[in-house]
């Protein structure tokens with residue numbers, strides 16, 4: 001397992017948090033602390049904070065992400081935001097298929113697939129989220145579910161594009177619960193995801209960054225990112241606090 005074949009990434013997902021003033025001060029504080037970061041840093045902010053974040057993060061060693069996009073390029077889709085709109089706003093990454101969107105906003109494997117294709121065609125880097133519920137884990141369905149989610153998400157996507165997608169394994173039972181998957185559980189699931197990608201794309205799977213997400217924090221990050229298949233993290237709550245986020249970034253940097 002050669003981790004140097006793929007970038008380590010620490011991505012924050014602010015979810016529905018922070019106003020523009022908070023966004024300004026977050027990047028003001030973050031900027032000097034990540035100058036030496038040896039991993040890619042991404043901050044996925046709410047749509048309404050993107051413009052502020054684009055200004056406030058200028059010159060910082062981090063990229064901006066959004067938390068969703070629509071798959072159509074434009075038209076009568078009230079309340080939606082297109083890939084072009086995000087690019088226009090200086091966004092480079094977009095989270096697709098987060099479990100909260102699957103659970104509360106009717107996101108399906110089919111719309112995830114369409115959004116991945118739209119993001120790739122429009123030049124955004126997708127962060128594709130997959131993961132099982134507690135019930136699915138307890139029923140021993142985790143590995144089969146991950147295989148199904150990955151295969152449906154990548155349907156019709158060639159190896160050249162597959163390589164651009166970042167995957168995040170986020171067990172639903174670990175999100176916002178303070179209950180992290182153990183490093184071994186996360187490694188097992190992520191190694192399985194890489195195996196499924198290898199069955200679809202061969203050696204290209206070695207170039208795909210796969211992150212862990214779910215109550216990852218300043219205390220447990222180092223153990224998780226030390227695992228051979230875990231290439232970084234998608235961080236919710238702990239990404240809202242600069243010091244915690246930087247500790248996680250430093251833990252990932254120490255692996256490189």
Ligand SMILES: O=C(CO)COP(=O)(O)O
Nearest residue numbers: 013175176214215236237
């Ligand atoms: O959903 C997550 C990131 O997308 C994880 O959230 P928490 O880190 O708050 O558990």
